[in-house]
Amino acid sequence: MGFLETFFNFSVMAKYFPDIRDAFFVTIGVGVSVIVTGIGLGIVLACLRAYRLPVLSALIVIFADFMRAMPPLVLILILYFGLPSFGVTLSGWAVLYLVLSCVLAAFAEEIIWAGLTAMPRGQWEAGRATGLSFFQVLMGIALPQAWRMGIAPLVNRALAITKMAALGSVIGVKEILTVAGSAQSFSGSATPLTMAAGAYIIIFLPIVILSHRIERRFHYAT
Numbered sequence: 503m504g505f506l507e508t509f510f511n512f513s514v515m516a517k518y519f520p521d522i523r524d525a526f527f528v529t530i531g532v533g534v535s536v537i538v539t540g541i542g543l544g545i546v547l548a549c550l551r552a553y554r555l556p557v558l559s560a561l562i563v564i565f566a567d568f569m570r571a572m573p574p575l576v577l578i579l580i581l582y583f584g585l586p587s588f589g590v591t592l593s594g595w596a597v598l599y600l601v602l603s604c605v606l607a608a609f610a611e612e613i614i615w616a617g618l619t620a621m622p623r624g625q626w627e628a629g630r631a632t633g634l635s636f637f638q639v640l641m642g643i644a645l646p647q648a649w650r651m652g653i654a655p656l657v658n659r660a661l662a663i664t665k666m667a668a669l670g671s672v673i674g675v676k677e678i679l680t681v682a683g684s685a686q687s688f689s690g691s692a693t694p695l696t697m698a699a700g701a702y703i704i705i706f707l708p709i710v711i712l713s714h715r716i717e718r719r720f721h722y723a724t
Contacts, residue, residue: 514693518685522694525681526701532598532677533664533705539603540663541656544610548648551611552618552640562611569608575669577601582673594673606663613655617648654717661709665702678702 551562569577582597592600621644629639671680682698 508692509696511689511691511693514685514689514691515697518681518689518694518697521681521685522678522697522701525676525678526705528595528675529667529677529701530705532595532602532667532670532675535599536602536606536664536667537660539599540606541610541660543603543607544612545614545645545649547607547611548614548618549640549645551615552644553636565604566608566611569604570612574601574605574663574666575672577605578669578673594670594675597673598667598670598675602663602666605666606660609659609663610656613652613659614645614648617651618644620651621647654713657709657713657716661706661713665706 547562547566551559553559578597578601581592581601582594585592618640625643625647626639629643630636634642667675667677668679670677671683674680678698678701682694685694686692
């Protein structure tokens with residue numbers, strides 16, 4: 503009885519359900535925005551890198567390596583607390599979105615780039631021999647193959663990074679963990695944390711299942 507009272511207190515659930523519900527949609531909003539922006543930017547960077555312009559390629563590599571090496575929490579704290587010193591103030595949501603999008607873009611760029619470089623050189627040459635421009639070969643032949651090869655790791659990486667939306671709790675973004683932690687403090691019950699766990703399962707379990715199906719759909723036979 504004590505376990506149920508602690509983790510499944512229905513009166514506490516009823517009281518804090520509206521707050522958890524609102525945080526649920528905030529978390530979904532952050533996740534969808536980060537996935538669309540991060541993967542989109544990563545594809546653009548990989549395609550630009552394919553032109554092999556020395557300065558541009560070097561900048562893309564530096565960006566990708568830096569964003570993959572730095573802990574997202576450190577970047578979030580630097581932007582949120584450091585930028586106001588330079589007269590730039592961003593909301594917690596904007597900081598979280600910007601950092602996670604850039605982190606996902608860095609990984610997406612490397613995944614797509616690996617797919618582009620894995621394509622046999624003969625396909626590039628065959629495409630050019632038929633009169634296609636480099637851009638047409640890149641977009642019509644190389645990128646679709648790189649996307650197919652990279653879809654499984656992209657989905658897994660996107661899933662891992664969107665779960666980092668919970669880092670918004672340190673800068674006051676009203677996502678699930680922030681709201682649940684506050685409710686737990688006020689109620690003295692662990693029930694809000696149970697609700698948060700359920701909300702995360704509702705969001706991410708379908709994505710995990712979808713990722714398995716995508717991996718099977720695009721799996722290359724070895």
